[in-house]
Amino acid sequence: MLDTTTPLLTIKQLQAWYGESHILHGVDFDVHEGEVVTLLGRNGAGKTTTLKSIMGMVGQRTGSVRFEGRELIASAANQIARAGIAICPEERGIFASLSVEENLLLPPVVKPGGLTLDQIFELFPNLKERLGSSQGTKLSGGEQQMLAIGRILRTGARLLLLDEPTEGLAPVIIQQIGKTIRALKEKGFTILLVEQNFRFASTVADRYYVMEHGRIIDQFSNAELDANVEKLHDYLGV
Amino acid sequence: MFEIFGIPSNALFGQLLIGLINGSFYALLSLGLAVIFGMLNIINFSHGAQYMMGAFAAYLMLKYSGLGYWPALIIAPLLVGITGVIVERLFLQWLYKLDHLYGLLLTFGLALIIEGVARNQLGSAGLPYVVPDELRGGQNLGFMFLPNYRAWVIVASLTICIATWFIIERTRLGAYLRAATENPALVRAFGINVPRIITLTYGFGVALAAFAGVMAAPIYNVSPQMGSELIIVVFAVVVIGGMGSILGAIVTGFGLGVVEGLTKVFFPEASNTVIFVIMAIVLLVRPAGLFGRRA
Numbered sequence: 001m002l003d004t005t006t007p008l009l010t011i012k013q014l015q016a017w018y019g020e021s022h023i024l025h026g027v028d029f030d031v032h033e034g035e036v037v038t039l040l041g042r043n044g045a046g047k048t049t050t051l052k053s054i055m056g057m058v059g060q061r062t063g064s065v066r067f068e069g070r071e072l073i074a075s076a077a078n079q080i081a082r083a084g085i086a087i088c089p090e091e092r093g094i095f096a097s098l099s100v101e102e103n104l105l106l107p108p109v110v111k112p113g114g115l116t117l118d119q120i121f122e123l124f125p126n127l128k129e130r131l132g133s134s135q136g137t138k139l140s141g142g143e144q145q146m147l148a149i150g151r152i153l154r155t156g157a158r159l160l161l162l163d164e165p166t167e168g169l170a171p172v173i174i175q176q177i178g179k180t181i182r183a184l185k186e187k188g189f190t191i192l193l194v195e196q197n198f199r200f201a202s203t204v205a206d207r208y209y210v211m212e213h214g215r216i217i218d219q220f221s222n223a224e225l226d227a228n229v230e231k232l233h234d235y236l237g238v
Numbered sequence: 239m240f241e242i243f244g245i246p247s248n249a250l251f252g253q254l255l256i257g258l259i260n261g262s263f264y265a266l267l268s269l270g271l272a273v274i275f276g277m278l279n280i281i282n283f284s285h286g287a288q289y290m291m292g293a294f295a296a297y298l299m300l301k302y303s304g305l306g307y308w309p310a311l312i313i314a315p316l317l318v319g320i321t322g323v324i325v326e327r328l329f330l331q332w333l334y335k336l337d338h339l340y341g342l343l344l345t346f347g348l349a350l351i352i353e354g355v356a357r358n359q360l361g362s363a364g365l366p367y368v369v370p371d372e373l374r375g376g377q378n379l380g381f382m383f384l385p386n387y388r389a390w391v392i393v394a395s396l397t398i399c400i401a402t403w404f405i406i407e408r409t410r411l412g413a414y415l416r417a418a419t420e421n422p423a424l425v426r427a428f429g430i431n432v433p434r435i436i437t438l439t440y441g442f443g444v445a446l447a448a449f450a451g452v453m454a455a456p457i458y459n460v461s462p463q464m465g466s467e468l469i470i471v472v473f474a475v476v477v478i479g480g481m482g483s484i485l486g487a488i489v490t491g492f493g494l495g496v497v498e499g500l501t502k503v504f505f506p507e508a509s510n511t512v513i514f515v516i517m518a519i520v521l522l523v524r525p526a527g528l529f530g531r532r533a
Binding site: 055056057076077078080081082086087089093095096097098102105106107108110152155 | 410413414416417419420421423424425426427428429430431432
């Protein structure tokens with residue numbers, strides 16, 4: 001499938017550092033409107049750092065991050081969020097000093113067009129039941145993950161960065177997360193996903209990029225997945 | 239006149255009142271310290287000097303522009319708060335990633351400079367500041383005489399403390415503050431300008447100190463060392479309440495003021511040390527403080 005439209009997100013020659021350590025060595029890829037794109041790769045390949053670099057959450061970054069035609073490489077994280085990108089971090093980032101409701105309502109609305117609370121509860125019925133819970137971190141791992149995804153759906157951000165949303169969760173919860181991602185795609189969200197678990201990724205993704213040593217080393221579409229399974233096993237060392 | 243445990247009631251209630259007054263200042267000052275420490279991770283040693291700045295601002299406003307107590311109660315905290323914002327932008331913002339010691343040393347040095355300048359310009363003798371006309375006189379409650387100004391100080395301090403607690407624990411802005419205390423990077427990635435919130439928090443904490451300073455002016459006189467005398471006790475209050483705990487700062491502030499007052503009645507020799515004795519015991523039994531979260 002040839003997509004001639006301008007990508008929603010274009011990453012070019014992205015390099016990133018944490019203090020002295022150079023993590024990303026020139027990452028190039030793009031994400032089109034309405035796609036679910038997955039970054040695959042071993043631990044330490046730079047997937048999480050790529051998401052954090054897009055969001056402006058690393059110490060230093062160079063190259064180009066273009067979103068809706070706007071260059072964001074020089075912008076601070078809060079400005080990038082206001083441009084319409086939202087992150088669900090790997091550690092989920094539920095705040096212990098905030099109630100479940102406060103956690104859910106924390107990210108400010110940056111653009112019109114976000115989901116309403118009722119739409120979020122439709123995706124995550126459990127959240128509605130736990131709304132009265134006094135401490136966000138008292139929820140189960142699965143509920144915390146739903147809260148971490150749910151709270152960024154209100155903001156009107158069109159591009160969601162999801163960092164290993166299935167990590168450490170039971171199979172039934174993983175299925176629910178998969179269902180949610182497909183539902184979000186139907187609602188028009190664009191999703192950049194980081195996953196170790198490519199079996200899960202294959203149920204939601206349109207395209208894949210494979211990372212190693214802070215670079216993109218391969219890419220293929222979901223249709224090409226079967227032909228690439230051998231190679232993928234090699235890349236991921238599974 | 240009646241007696242309680244062999245103590246005349248007016249002496250007891252008199253000391254209780256003094257305790258509540260002192261407690262009002264302990265609470266306001268330790269509240270500011272707690273807010274600042276929670277958000278900036280800085281132990282603001284210049285808090286006492288900033289309290290003194292508030293009192294001096296009120297004194298100078300009256301002397302040179304005829305602005306009385308009530309305008310001073312608003313303008314002085316605003317002005318001193320602005321100096322706090324400048325200090326945060328110029329100096330403190332570079333220290334957050336370093337050890338606590340650096341922030342402590344910087345603010346301690348700042349306190350010495352502020353006090354030195356005040357002593358140089360205004361002398362070290364206490365300057366009187368009159369009680370505003372509206373609050374002269376007092377009420378005879380039968381068992382004791384309650385000066386109006388002192389009643390006002392207690393009510394005003396309690397109001398400010400409760401309002402601050404409410405903002406931090408019960409509002410959207412407070413949720414941002416609490417979340418940014420836990421994980422500033424993520425809160426920023428949600429689109430909130432965390433550095434600006436940090437700057438304003440310092441300005442607010444400093445303004446609280448200046449507000450206390452204006453309120454203290456008619457009671458304790460205005461002198462360059464008025465802050466450094468008080469701040470040592472306030473730090474003990476903060477340690478007992480638990481660093482960074484808002485509720486802890488308020489409850490411990492008032493509570494220890496009262497304890498100190500009662501000690502003056504029952505065992506006057508210990509009244510200057512009782513707070514430090516309590517601090518030592520709390521540090522032994524609950525090192526994180528009475529209201530502190532586990533470190």
